[in-house]
Amino acid sequence: xxxxxxxxxxxxxxxxxxxxxxxxxxxxxxxxxxxxxxxxxxxxxxxxxxxxxxxxxxxxxxxxxxxxxxxxxxxxxxxxxxxxxxxxxxxxxxxxxxxxxxxxxxxxxxxxxxxxxxxxxxxxxxxxxxxxxxxxxxxxxxxxxxxxxxxxxxxxxxxxxxxxxxxxxxx
Numbered sequence: 001x002x003x004x005x006x007x008x009x010x011x012x013x014x015x016x017x018x019x020x021x022x023x024x025x026x027x028x029x030x031x032x033x034x035x036x037x038x039x040x041x042x043x044x045x046x047x048x049x050x051x052x053x054x055x056x057x058x059x060x061x062x063x064x065x066x067x068x069x070x071x072x073x074x075x076x077x078x079x080x081x082x083x084x085x086x087x088x089x090x091x092x093x094x095x096x097x098x099x100x101x102x103x104x105x106x107x108x109x110x111x112x113x114x115x116x117x118x119x120x121x122x123x124x125x126x127x128x129x130x131x132x133x134x135x136x137x138x139x140x141x142x143x144x145x146x147x148x149x150x151x152x153x154x155x156x157x158x159x160x161x162x163x164x165x166x167x168x169x170x171x
Contacts, residue, residue: 093135
């Protein structure tokens with residue numbers, strides 16, 4: 001929108017005709033005032049379309065934020081359920097290690113009594129080794145899932161890393 005104002009004054013004195021002096025009625029004062037207002041009546045709808053576009057972008061950003069929060073919550077719930085399952089698997093693996101240790105001890109006693117041979121002892125040792133390996137893998141899976149859960153909850157910090165190092169035995 002543009003607004004222009006101009007003003008001017010014009011004082012004209014008319015000389016008399018035929019050499020006659022001018023009379024006071026023949027003087028004229030002119031004052032001109034001009035006002036020019038320029039305002040577009042239609043701007044092609046660009047203002048309205050820009051407003052609508054901004055409103056839709058805001059709505060889209062809000063929906064993306066809401067969807068992200070829902071997805072993050074779902075991921076945390078899944079990680080938590082995985083963590084529970086992996087804890088149970090770790091406990092089961094630990095029990096398996098205890099059973100295999102008892103089996104090996106019983107096999108060694110049977111070997112000393114002459115009821116078993118070295119192949120049976122080796123098989124029992126191998127089973128114990130496999131059970132210990134399964135336990136360590138379950139433990140590592142549990143720790144990795146715990147890290148994922150902490151990351152998704154936004155709590156992956158130095159204290160957590162120190163506790164993981166303690167769990168792994170790297171003091």
